[in-house]
Amino acid sequence: MAFNWFRRQHTDSSDTSSPEKQAETPAATPSPTESATAPTAETEQAVATDLLAFAKAAYKNIQQKQQSQSVETPTSEETTEVVTETTLETTTETLSAQKVETLAEVTPSAPEPPTENVPQTPVVTLEENSEKTSTEAVTPPQEPVGLSLLAKAAAERQAKQERLMATAIEVTEPEEVKPTASATEVPETTEAIPELDFDEGFLWSAEVLAAQGRRAEDVSIEEITWLKRLRQGLDKTRRNIVNQLKAIVGQGPLNQAGVAEIEALLLQADVGVEATDYIITALQNKLREEALPPEQAIAYLKQILRDMLDRPQEKSQKQFFAPEKDAFNIWLITGVNGAGKTTTIGKIAHLAQKSGYKCLIAAADTFRAAAVQQVKVWGDRSGVEVIANPGKNTDPAAVVFDAIDAAIARQSELLLVDTAGRLQNKKNLMEELSKIRRIINKKAPNAKIESLLVLDATLGQNGLRQAEVFSQAAELTGVVLTKLDSTAKGGVALAVVQQLGLPIRFIGAGEGIEDLRPFSSYEFVEALLSG
């Protein structure tokens, strides 16, 4: 049973991704701390206790999973005594004193952009028609950590943290948390997970997953790492707006000065005029009705943002954006030069491969000499075949044509089509894109076709101008927002949905193969506004 990274749940072979089935997974529900009624000190305490228990159980399970993976080569030093609880309590107790220092000591690891000179790739040229597939192992890059920023967030959450720690000793582990193997099979040690601290970022990530109905035993190291990465990626945006927003929104009914300040903050984060107007009006209406304490006002603001981000996909009635299992899906990836198309293809191929989909890549960026080589490197890293034509000045539509044949012959479930970067004002290149789209429509009329525009978040509002022309040429169905880690303009996500009316399907927050995930409005808004 593979974990489906698109749908965030375990799936089996009988799984389909029809809307009905997709609705089985609980929707992202607001965090317990965001309920409409004011929480009492008692309920807050209970929630904090629950969250700590959840986080500890999740940490313990990740630890056990890792140990069970290495259990095949036991050493004489292994012990079957269960001492993990002590470890977690010790970790928790020392967290307050150590966390800021620990965070400050972590050095971000260098990302792993693909190199141009890789000797072997799993490419299948149209001439060769080889069946060879790369099985080269992929090593996920280590998570770079935003140091002072995380430390700042940690300091702001200090009060809550203190409560969590105060209850740590009394916590009883939830009974439903089952280890992945029996205690005799899985030795537990006092060792913490080397690449995963039980720190403030872990607690925050666990809280976000718990609020979405996830079970502690299903939480994986990759999910925690991604959430920490996402929050860290949005640090710049958050630092610019959140504290000031909180201060203003928490003051009760908005006066003119407050409105002007919020307006400036949102525009600064590239939320855009249209989306900013919408947010302010919604906030004003609510705050006129009742004076909300700061935490509840922020909770209401989060709700507004989530609703905005989810609106475009309400039409499709799909809760998750995933390739349909046992069907032929074609995802056409387009965008201007350097937006991150090839990188996105590599990351999606990796997710698809991990999630158990039969995947293929079409190297239809025949414009740039190194592009085919680059996508081959990504194919190699994700273990996915690449269909390419090594000839010069090849017609990209012809590559797509052949790739569809190859995908059908191999019974591939997902064909990812890489295209050359093009500026929307280059008429001939946009016509070429239309031709590619026509070929897909004609050659695979029964395929589930998605056409995704890759947008570089660092371009902010400027990036949005491309969308309309691409929409006509490629019949866009969604957006991939990349480089959220390198910008203070993370608010552009709101502009995308409000101005383009297109759903955000994936977000990228780094150059590594694990640094892209399907978009979740809940996680995005939590990361954007987490204090």
Ligand SMILES: Nc1nc2c(ncn2[C@@H]2O[C@H](COP(=O)(O)OP(=O)(O)OP(=O)(O)O)[C@@H](O)[C@H]2O)c(=O)[nH]1
């Ligand atoms: N920091 C960061 N860099 C990214 C992200 N996604 C892509 N990049 C980087 O952006 C650069 C361009 O990425 P590519 O995937 O080559 O972009 P492209 O759209 O295929 O480029 P063309 O084929 O030239 O149009 C590379 O250096 C990537 O590593 C991201 O989410 N974060």
